[in-house]
Amino acid sequence: MLGRLRLDRIVSKASTRPLQTSLLRPFSSSEHDFDFDSLRKFKAPLQVPKRGVDILHDPLFNKGTAFKSGERDRLRFRGLLPPRRLTMDMQAKRMLQAIRDNDSDIGKNKCIEDLHDRNETLYHRLLVDNIEELAPIIYTPTVGQACKEFGTRFRKPRGMYFSAEDKTNMAAMVYNWPQRDVHVIVVTDGSRILGLGDLGANGMGIPIGKLSLYCAAGGIAPHRVLPVTIDVGTDNEELLEDEFYLGLQHKRIKGKEYFEVVDEFMQAVKHRWPHALVQFEDFRSEVAQPLLNNYRDTHLCFNDDIQGTGATTLAGCLGSLRATGKAVEELGNQRILIAGAGSAGIGVAGVLYQAMLEQGFDEATAKKAFFIADEHGLLTKDRTDLNTEQAFFARDEGKGMGLEEIAAEYKPTILLGLTACGGLFKENLIRTMSANCEKPIIFPLSNPTSSAECTAEQAYEWSNGTCVFASGSPFDPVERDGKTYYPTQCNNMFIFPGLGLGASLCGAKKVTDKMLYESAVALANFVTEEELEQGKVFPRVSQIRAVSKAVACSVIREAWKDGITTRVKEKEMSDLENFVDSKMYDPVYVPIVEKPF
Numbered sequence: 001m002l003g004r005l006r007l008d009r010i011v012s013k014a015s016t017r018p019l020q021t022s023l024l025r026p027f028s029s030s031e032h033d034f035d036f037d038s039l040r041k042f043k044a045p046l047q048v049p050k051r052g053v054d055i056l057h058d059p060l061f062n063k064g065t066a067f068k069s070g071e072r073d074r075l076r077f078r079g080l081l082p083p084r085r086l087t088m089d090m091q092a093k094r095m096l097q098a099i100r101d102n103d104s105d106i107g108k109n110k111c112i113e114d115l116h117d118r119n120e121t122l123y124h125r126l127l128v129d130n131i132e133e134l135a136p137i138i139y140t141p142t143v144g145q146a147c148k149e150f151g152t153r154f155r156k157p158r159g160m161y162f163s164a165e166d167k168t169n170m171a172a173m174v175y176n177w178p179q180r181d182v183h184v185i186v187v188t189d190g191s192r193i194l195g196l197g198d199l200g201a202n203g204m205g206i207p208i209g210k211l212s213l214y215c216a217a218g219g220i221a222p223h224r225v226l227p228v229t230i231d232v233g234t235d236n237e238e239l240l241e242d243e244f245y246l247g248l249q250h251k252r253i254k255g256k257e258y259f260e261v262v263d264e265f266m267q268a269v270k271h272r273w274p275h276a277l278v279q280f281e282d283f284r285s286e287v288a289q290p291l292l293n294n295y296r297d298t299h300l301c302f303n304d305d306i307q308g309t310g311a312t313t314l315a316g317c318l319g320s321l322r323a324t325g326k327a328v329e330e331l332g333n334q335r336i337l338i339a340g341a342g343s344a345g346i347g348v349a350g351v352l353y354q355a356m357l358e359q360g361f362d363e364a365t366a367k368k369a370f371f372i373a374d375e376h377g378l379l380t381k382d383r384t385d386l387n388t389e390q391a392f393f394a395r396d397e398g399k400g401m402g403l404e405e406i407a408a409e410y411k412p413t414i415l416l417g418l419t420a421c422g423g424l425f426k427e428n429l430i431r432t433m434s435a436n437c438e439k440p441i442i443f444p445l446s447n448p449t450s451s452a453e454c455t456a457e458q459a460y461e462w463s464n465g466t467c468v469f470a471s472g473s474p475f476d477p478v479e480r481d482g483k484t485y486y487p488t489q490c491n492n493m494f495i496f497p498g499l500g501l502g503a504s505l506c507g508a509k510k511v512t513d514k515m516l517y518e519s520a521v522a523l524a525n526f527v528t529e530e531e532l533e534q535g536k537v538f539p540r541v542s543q544i545r546a547v548s549k550a551v552a553c554s555v556i557r558e559a560w561k562d563g564i565t566t567r568v569k570e571k572e573m574s575d576l577e578n579f580v581d582s583k584m585y586d587p588v589y590v591p592i593v594e595k596p597f
């Protein structure tokens with residue numbers, strides 16, 4: 001307590017005049033894990049256990065040409081940078097120009113990810129200030145191509161790899177990660193990367209991209225995130241034959257042995273970082289649900305494709321009901337055709353179903369709203385190839401019916417695509433939907449763009465401009481008969497950064513279904529009447545930081561109500577918006593001093 005009082009007093013003096021290191025008792029990176037929140041609050045310098053050129057080569061501390069003259073002396077690298085000092089604004093302007101100068105999106109991705117490896121503060125500043133332009137570059141759709149090229153592009157490691165060959169070593173390996181204060185881990189086994197299938201160890205681009213959004217949109221500081229790939233081999237023959245492939249060069253291990261590898265990882269992580277949130281990402285459906293079932297009550301974790309996508313799509317459906325002049329409580333009266341019965345399709349069905357119960361529909365009515373089909377047709381009770389979650393939604397009749405037959409027979413009002421099957425929604429399907437429904441809701445949600453079930457233009461054209469449209473990857477506005485249509489993006493990026501921020505800030509013991517439901521409601525409430533009138537059922541991506549904050553507050557309130565928080569007190573709860581705001585990472589340069597060796 002005494003130490004804190006003294007520090008406040010000294011620092012408040014220091015903030016009014018130039019930095020004098022002799023007067024300051026700086027925060028130490030080893031004591032505080034460079035707690036940027038406190039640094040910002042107290043305007044204290046950051047003490048780093050490095051000197052000279054090593055600081056320039058550490059992306060967490062490097063400011064490049066923005067280092068001030070005194071700092072260059074103090075940190076012993078005067079002469080190692082060109083003499084001119086640029087402000088952060090000038091650096092950002094220059095980098096944005098360099099990114100835009102690339103002809104292709106993948107070129108832009110390389111340019112900005114190079115910056116990620118040089119200067120994380122500037123990278124995240126650029127993302128925060130230009131998220132609408134840059135999200136498609138660091139995330140879907142471009143991240144799909146970046147993953148495909150991951151092996152050939154590899155220069156510098158980011159994140160951790162746990163392979164089947166690391167068995168029995170993982171509890172020790174986690175200590176190789178240099179940061180003590182990890183809050184969020186995104187882990188994949190690379191087995192179903194977007195709609196691109198098994199990309200093995202090359203799938204690492206996805207945890208990296210998702211965590212960039214955690215920092216820029218969710219306000220988690222970059223030293224607190226950890227991208228992970230669990231490499232158990234790949235069944236992708238092309239990769240197995242690729243001489244430069246960087247993952248294990250054998251087929252995937254499966255069954256008991258696979259689950260043992262993941263379990264060792266989960267226990268190791270929990271041992272070193274007991275409060276870290278683990279986000280399962282892009283695991284193939286055969287293992288995604290079983291893994292979630294294994295850990296959802298014992299670890300702070302969730303599956304983004306099942307639960308994050310479910311909450312996002314629920315928000316989109318509620319927004320669409322409002323956009324079509326219906327009450328949100330009408331959800332259970334809809335007829336919902338879901339193409340795709342994998343983790344995303346069934347995950348979405350599960351969250352929508354829970355929402356219907358929440359709204360007061362009984363189980364039988366809620367279940368009847370769903371028509372789920374895979375490439376073998378409608379899920380029906382007489383099928384013997386369904387898992388427990390699929391069987392739950394199986395219908396009594398309609399065996400073998402395809403999408404168009406289902407549309408003609410049952411007249412769905414909502415069509416969701418989660419198949420990874422590009423172009424699956426044909427003209428006839430969408431025309432049938434529109435013939436039977438005044439304003440059909442059409443969401444081709446598969447990523448990247450090449451996997452989308454239809455384009456925005458097709459959906460508006462084939463529905464004669466009547467549909468409410470949202471897609472997993474972004475589409476440009478569409479001009480048709482003198483009218484402009486504005487497609488919005490139904491992507492789990494509107495949920496996971498806020499969910500992670502909220503869960504980690506309040507120290508939630510687990511992620512509950514109700515937390516997801518409340519996240520969806522917070523997202524849905526973000527869309528204004530004006531936007532709905534224009535057919536926009538999701539907020540603009542430029543608002544994602546504000547959305548994430550609202551989602552985080554809802555998550556914390558729900559966890560508090562449920563009695564599963566470990567880190568927040570009455571005081572923080574009474575002024576929650578400000579508390580969350582004060583904890584969100586804002587990428588600005590802070591003064592740096594060298595920690596004495």
Ligand SMILES: NC(=O)C1=CN([C@@H]2O[C@H](COP(=O)(O)OP(=O)(O)OC[C@H]3O[C@@H](n4cnc5c(N)ncnc54)[C@H](O)[C@@H]3O)[C@@H](O)[C@H]2O)C=CC1
Nearest residue numbers: 195285340341342343344374375419420446447472491492
């Ligand atoms: N917009 C978003 O936020 C999200 C989108 N997704 C996308 O959803 C897609 C699916 O993901 P998962 O469910 O994990 O994959 P998955 O491979 O487990 O599931 C795909 C499902 O589609 C079915 N399918 C394949 N061809 C079909 C056809 N011709 N007709 C009907 N069904 C067919 C398969 O049988 C399977 O049930 C991916 O492209 C992914 O990018 C996933 C999560 C979030």
Ligand SMILES: CC(=O)C(=O)O
Nearest residue numbers: 194282305447491492
């Ligand atoms: C967005 C996402 O999580 C996916 O396409 O898998």
Ligand SMILES: [Mg+2]
Nearest residue numbers: 281282304305
């Ligand atoms: Mg995913």
